[in-house]
Amino acid sequence: MLPSIAMRRVSLDAYGTGHYTSNMDVETISHKGLRRFFETGSARGLVGDIERLRKMLAYIYAADDVAELAAPPNFGLHELSGNRKGTWSMTVTRNWRLTFRINADGALVDMNLEDYHGT
Numbered sequence: 851m852l853p854s855i856a857m858r859r860v861s862l863d864a865y866g867t868g869h870y871t872s873n874m875d876v877e878t879i880s881h882k883g884l885r886r887f888f889e890t891g892s893a894r895g896l897v898g899d900i901e902r903l904r905k906m907l908a909y910i911y912a913a914d915d916v917a918e919l920a921a922p923p924n925f926g927l928h929e930l931s932g933n934r935k936g937t938w939s940m941t942v943t944r945n946w947r948l949t950f951r952i953n954a955d956g957a958l959v960d961m962n963l964e965d966y967h968g969t
Contacts, residue, residue, distance in 0.1 A: 874913050875957040877953070897946060903963075925940040938951070947965070
């Protein structure tokens with residue numbers, strides 16, 4: 851398991867809630883820059899709206915389950931289809947998406963930052 855996002859409480863508590871109890875652990879991150887951001891807060895190697903990405907990670911961290919991620923603020927959460935079925939996507943920018951799968955324990959795995967539309 852990766853180091854807890856709680857290590858970055860100050861910068862990831864984007865909504866000022868002071869709520870740090872997480873039921874949705876992030877177990878694996880595929881994107882090297884996203885993994886560094888998650889572990890250290892360094893945005894080196896990332897593209898897109900970094901502040902929005904920080905808020906998304908804080909929201910994921912505070913969520914109890916995937917249904918809660920669909921509530922406002924609207925990050926465009928949806929499950930992909932076809933050969934990507936089982937992968938969830940959230941909109942970071944017009945082109946870039948935060949994608950992940952959810953394992954049987956409810957943890958997020960294979961989190962990635964990608965432009966799967968190829969634009």
